[in-house]
Amino acid sequence: MRMKKRIVAAALALMMLPQGVGAHHSYAMFDMTKQVDLKAKIIQFKWTNPHAWLTAEVKDASGNPVTWNIEMNSPNNLMLLGWKRSTVKAGDEVTITVHPLKGDKAGGSFMSVTLANGSKING
């Protein structure tokens, strides 16, 4: 029952989130038409407002490590989607899907993460 309630709450939260509209700043810096999957090793997961934030190491085409900055939703919305401050931690090997920044900087707007155990969590 409790689980069902959570799923309903999460679905509700998703419906309520205006796609690509943020209160804190405009999302125009991201290319919302593109999606990129990143094989990443988490460097830091910062669980605070205005936006939760991931920094992660990703290998570029030549195999060199590049640090990506990934902006997430607000922790309050992420909680409704099942996130906690311990959902990911430094050293975790994950796949992160993002809308990349426009231009060539290594960063993006978070869409989802697939953890080492295969479970996927949206944001």
Added chain:
Amino acid sequence: MAAHSNSWRLGAALAAALLIAPLAAQPGPPPPSAPPAGLKEGTGAGFAKGKYAQLDSLPDWGGIWFFAPGARPAPPKLKGKYKEANEKWRADIAANNGLDKKARSNCSPPGMPGFMALAQYPYEFLFTPGRVTINQEAWMQTRKIWTDGRSHQDDPDPSFYGDSIGHWEKGVLVVETIGINDTLPLQTGMTHSDKLKVTERIHLSPTDSNLLINEITLEDPEALEEPWHATYNYRRDRYGMLLEFQCSENDRNPIDAQGNTLFQ
């Protein structure tokens, strides 16, 4: 001995001077405030004792509320220099890959009326005798609405949330706000004059008790051709809580001297 006593006195005087110096720089406590316009001495929100039971007749707005934009109305019809400024803003964005240049840090809140249309971060409504307080998680903003019968201040200092006077019409909170700082946005890319007046009618939906409705009207004889109306919706989460929002704790999007939003 006398010399010794003198040096002790000098030391004591010096110590006293050191102690007093910082205190002397502080102003003393101010005199108490006079009752605001429209209120008699001994009445108003500051005299809440004995009036808490009356709050039970107010509608049930418990829990927290997330902004849930409904149908988007046509944008406000600007005029004069406000229209020209908006057209320039649009042209600048088109020339800048869709990116908005900003004069103000992302850690600075939008104030009213943007306060009432913030996505991602929830609201709570607190009732105390003679006052409704709206807290908004983003920037930990607080809006005070006086419902104790006072009238608007004669000459309110321009501020982020303005001077809000409200009253209850059965289950509807009717609020009028003036005195909003004219350096703040009316909406994204739009400014307003110091004559902006915001009127709100906030109430539960007659068909859905978990939906709060705000019928909002913006009037500005200098910046708007005609009053602008919108209906904002908010969805309830009974057990949710507002989280802390210390923008400087995780400020990844500062604004540089040219107005570009950084990402770091």
